Amino acid sequence: TPSLPTVRRLPTYLRLLKELQDEKQHYVSSTYIAERFQLEPIQVRKDLAAMGIVGQPRLGFAVTELTCAIMQFLGWNNASEAFLIGAGNLGSALAGYSGFADYGLNIVAAFDVDKSKIGTRIHDIKVFPLQKLPDLALRLHVHIGILTLPAAAAQTTTDMLVQAGITAIWNFTPVKLMAPKGVIVEKVDLAASLAVLSRSVKEKLPL
Amino acid sequence: TPSLPTVRRLPTYLRLLKELQDEKQHYVSSTYIAERFQLEPIQVRKDLAAMGIVGQPRLGFAVTELTCAIMQFLGWNNASEAFLIGAGNLGSALAGYSGFADYGLNIVAAFDVDKSKIGTRIHDIKVFPLQKLPDLALRLHVHIGILTLPAAAAQTTTDMLVQAGITAIWNFTPVKLMAPKGVIVEKVDLAASLAVLSRSVKEKLPL
Ligand SMILES: NC(=O)c1ccc[n+]([C@@H]2O[C@H](COP(=O)([O-])OP(=O)(O)OC[C@H]3O[C@@H](n4cnc5c(N)ncnc54)[C@H](O)[C@@H]3O)[C@@H](O)[C@H]2O)c1
Ligand SMILES: NC(=O)c1ccc[n+]([C@@H]2O[C@H](COP(=O)([O-])OP(=O)(O)OC[C@H]3O[C@@H](n4cnc5c(N)ncnc54)[C@H](O)[C@@H]3O)[C@@H](O)[C@H]2O)c1
Incomplete structure (x- = not known):
């Protein structure tokens, strides 16, 4: 099971993903996420891999798919x-x-x-x-x-x-x-x- | 300089020290502190050593002295x-x-x-x-x-x-x-x- 620091970073990723959805961006790279939050790209990739989501070559991670996976992981898809x-x-x-x-x-x-x-x-x-x-x-x-x-x-x-x-x-x-x-x-x-x-x-x- | 986790534990020690002061206890051992907060005694000793305070054999740490040292370290002795x-x-x-x-x-x-x-x-x-x-x-x-x-x-x-x-x-x-x-x-x-x-x-x- 993913480490506590990984779990603690997930809401920050969710806020960014929501922003990207509002801007009609459909893909995001782990490098972009890493730069935005001054994290190591390898750290971001490990966090996202823990959600069971793999990025697509040259495109990156699908924003909607990643959002759902994180919400599901945290149980935030149910009230x-x-x-x-x-x-x-x-x-x-x-x-x-x-x-x-x-x-x-x-x-x-x-x-x-x-x-x-x-x-x-x-x-x-x-x-x-x-x-x-x-x-x-x-x-x-x-x-x-x-x-x-x-x-x-x-x-x-x-x-x-x-x-x-x-x-x-x-x-x-x-x-x-x-x-x-x-x-x-x-x-x-x-x-x-x-x-x-x-x-x-x-x-x-x-x- | 002490690690962030050490700094984050200090307010918890302060609360306990205040409680001991109210009960007119003048000394406290690192083992007692460790048991109270489910910490390792070695961890508590390292934290307190970072405050520059040494315990006295058999007696432990002087409550008032330790309180002052932590307040001083955090700058909480000045508003x-x-x-x-x-x-x-x-x-x-x-x-x-x-x-x-x-x-x-x-x-x-x-x-x-x-x-x-x-x-x-x-x-x-x-x-x-x-x-x-x-x-x-x-x-x-x-x-x-x-x-x-x-x-x-x-x-x-x-x-x-x-x-x-x-x-x-x-x-x-x-x-x-x-x-x-x-x-x-x-x-x-x-x-x-x-x-x-x-x-x-x-x-x-x-x-
Ligand atoms: N209330 C909570 O329990 C809670 C929990 C988590 C996070 N937060 C965060 O705390 C912040 C405040 O939440 P809240 O519930 O108090 O919101 P709120 O809407 O009750 O209060 C925000 C206040 O900020 C004022 N404001 C707006 N723009 C401003 C500016 N440029 N400069 C100065 N003041 C400005 C508003 O007039 C308002 O009085 C938010 O960022 C929120 O995400 C709050
Ligand atoms: N307000 C803050 O910014 C802040 C900051 C840090 C920590 N805290 C902590 O949050 C807690 C609440 O702080 P606050 O500022 O809201 O205090 P408060 O005095 O405004 O509110 C406490 C409420 O708890 C009620 N209460 C007392 N005993 C109760 C019991 N047995 N069961 C249910 N309710 C009971 C009181 O009637 C009161 O309405 C405190 O433990 C405080 O240390 C608050």
Whole structure:
């Protein structure tokens, strides 16, 4: 199975392919892609080969075929439903992001413990009390949870999500979550990203 | 200079050190840190050695000394002023995040092109018209820009920021920004993170 860095590059390729489709370009070369993103051409060829797509001599890769292969590989050709846990600042921003639809992610409900938020809507997504999550997860067959609640509540709420059948957690909190073996946890680490920026500023080094 | 993965782990160590300080623990061993975050003890020792701090036999690392060394290394012991460019959903969430103060980041002004946002405040931060940025950057000696505007405006606005003396950009847009050597660009790639999550869900593999 392809490496994590390969998987992480795929959305960038998808954005470019979408641009090329809009410009009615039907083929693209790995060299063009490599130049656009300052990558090694051999790296791009390996990434695309991992999608099972071969380029045609002199023409390159078929844009539509490659787009479908990447969408299929990521499972973004089917919509996955997700719950948002923590309808605060960050949760609201994520709820309002129309770009997630391109990635096959559909936030269907939000949950919170703050009485003043329960029953309201953030960008059309209804906010339910947290206690309702297990029942709704069962009825709607939702297995993905997006965690945007305070760090202090992160681990205990994760335990509750796992009990309710959530098997994949997109973690925006700074906490390293402990979850049983079959549960996927992918952390967005803003503090790590800021650390890299801050250190570069301090060293005045280009990244 | 330490590797990027080492730099990315430092905020996690800082959170733990803060917890230990609150519990009046004065020393911590690299083994304890390694167990807490499922890291190799040798990795933790190498990371801490890069901070120039040596552990004491049987006692371990002094919590306060280690905290100061990491804060110093990242430049988080001094506040850096930053501008927020794009006062929309995501920009507002970042503006409202009190956690940035722990990382020495102080958002002092926001900028937008939307007339209905200019002159308002998002979490106490005033929204200025984009044209005012060069003048304010000069007067306030601000060199960091946080980019939360639409992808279509990302590159041209970056060019304008660089002209205005911004030398470090924290990029939340999905665009790979081109900037002159000497300008630091650190991208937060939410789509890449979601790609990893989606692929794991599709493969049903634990990360
Ligand atoms: N806002 C940002 O830019 C930002 C940046 C980095 C990290 N984060 C992280 O994202 C998380 C959310 O940050 P925020 O700024 O949106 O905070 P916030 O305080 O605005 O929102 C948190 C929400 O979670 C709710 N909540 C509390 N306990 C809960 C529980 N057990 N179950 C469900 N909901 C619960 C609160 O009522 C609130 O609505 C935090 O962990 C924070 O560290 C946020
Ligand atoms: N919201 C999210 O959860 C999320 C997730 C992933 C990525 N992003 C990225 O973050 C960026 C912002 O997303 P959003 O959801 O906040 O969008 P948004 O539309 O809510 O906000 C964008 C803001 O930027 C302003 N703007 C437009 N052109 C500008 C310019 N030239 N200079 C300054 N401001 C300008 C708009 O007036 C608006 O206020 C986008 O690039 C998006 O792809 C957002």
